[in-house]
Amino acid sequence: MRRKPDGDQRRRDLCDAAITVLAAQGAKGLSHIKVDRTAGVAEGTTSAYFRTRSALLAATTERVVELDLMALQTARNAAAGEDLKLPRLADVVAAASKEPWLTRAKARYELNMLATREPAISDLVRRANEGFVELYRDMMLRLLPGGRDLPPSVVDDLSAITQTFINGLLGRYAVGDFSISDPEDIDRLIRRMVAAQDYS
DSSP, X not given: OOOOOOHHHHHHHHHHHHHHHHHHHTGGGOOHHHHHHHHTXXXXXXXXXXXXXXXXXXXXXXXXXXXXXXXXXXXXHHHTTSOTTSOOHHHHHHHTTSTTHHHHHHHHHHHHHHTTTOHHHHHHHXXXXXXXHHHHHHHHHHHSTTGGGSOHHHHHHHHHHHXXXXXXXXXXXXXXXXXXXXXXXXXXXXXXXXXXXXXX
């Protein structure tokens, strides 16, 4: 007897295919049938799971956020010294300059642009960014010498600086600029930015 596909896994697979379509063809190129073809499933499968384009966009945004959070949480744990084999923040960022992570960077760029015009995903993107702020803040507390003794406003500023820098790098990768993609260079730049700040 043929095993019925797991619904949650099928949704993830379809969203991953949608990420590929977004990266290759942009937001205007996203359609249910293109996702079907990219995922290698029967026509109509994507529309059966996501009835409208807005529903597909929302689910794809949630999938990108889910994958991004997993990567950042790994980097946070590395910053905490919980596992020396875990990739650092710089490693996670540098990985986005190469496939398969580059595809997600391109799709994220498309979704961020679309969020300014698409109500279905604007709130998702806003809430995701708020979650990322907390992760970056926690990493700063762990990475900085005496980080937990710094005023909260200083930690907030350093988190914002780091997040803005990294978002800029990801945006560069999305448009084909890989001039800063070596993890050691990224790590050095982050540390220099943090060290250059006045903590008084």
